[in-house]
Amino acid sequence: MRIGELSRRTGVSQRSLRYYEEQNLLTPTRLPNGYRDYDERTVTTVRRIQILLSAGLGTSAVAEILPGAVDDTVVLAGRCPELIDGLAKERRRIDAAIDALIAARYVLDSLVGRPLDPQAVAPSR
Structure with missing residues (x-):
């Protein structure tokens, strides 16, 4: 397919x-006229790429992960512990970024005089 x-x-x-x-x-x-020609499996590959990118991964990480994807849900084969460790590190990075954004929102709310949610606990940072 083109x-x-x-x-x-x-x-x-x-x-x-x-x-x-x-x-x-x-x-x-490439076809003789220079057009790209994709096989049917590429549809699944593109969907996997989209899932991985939506998880916040860069294209270099996606390139490493794609060969380990065993089905349409991008469940990774257990044969690469380094990859799993790398994904765990990426998850920790995302968690830290979320914590930083929550802390920033807390400060911003206090600056504009918005009532703070009594359920919310001030970030520890």
């Missing part, structure tokens, strides 16, 4: 699909 059809079937822009190719996440074959 890039336009892949875009329609996945809901991902053609520009993004080209970017995925630049990042070595997709490897279409």
